[in-house]
Amino acid sequence: MSLKIGDKAPDFTLYSSDLKEVSLKDFAGKKVIIHFFPLAFTGVCTTQLCTMRDNFGFYEGLGAQVLGISIDSPFVLAKFKEENAYQFPLLSDFNKEASQAYGAFYDEFKFNLKGVSKRSAFVIDENQKIIYAEVLENAGDLPNFKAIDDIVK
Numbered sequence: 001m002s003l004k005i006g007d008k009a010p011d012f013t014l015y016s017s018d019l020k021e022v023s024l025k026d027f028a029g030k031k032v033i034i035h036f037f038p039l040a041f042t043g044v045c046t047t048q049l050c051t052m053r054d055n056f057g058f059y060e061g062l063g064a065q066v067l068g069i070s071i072d073s074p075f076v077l078a079k080f081k082e083e084n085a086y087q088f089p090l091l092s093d094f095n096k097e098a099s100q101a102y103g104a105f106y107d108e109f110k111f112n113l114k115g116v117s118k119r120s121a122f123v124i125d126e127n128q129k130i131i132y133a134e135v136l137e138n139a140g141d142l143p144n145f146k147a148i149d150d151i152v153k
Contacts, residue, residue, distance in 0.1 A: 010101035040080035
């Protein structure tokens, strides 16, 4: 099932790289930009999240929350966050429930890896409705950052 504009965003509770539980409902009343990414420490994933890092002041200035989600463990995500100085939470979807709920899921990825998050971007409004959804089939592609910026404004 793929989510579309106007759908209620599926809630989730995941562990952050700080080993704290984070739920989507924690951010009710503000816009949330969710970036799913396949695997920490890979080239395109690093580019995706570094783009968000480099534009963080823009999102923060608008009162929007940025979240990065992958199937990596919280411990891997903690090192990835530290090495790249990400200012936003990285959340572990190790059990793959959020990725599946958002339709951002490869049953089989490269190297015969099973159950990996698809590169995707979602913007959730203050009422927890989806106002932007982009799920990329090709893991080498990046989300449309300009479209995300325009919808968050």
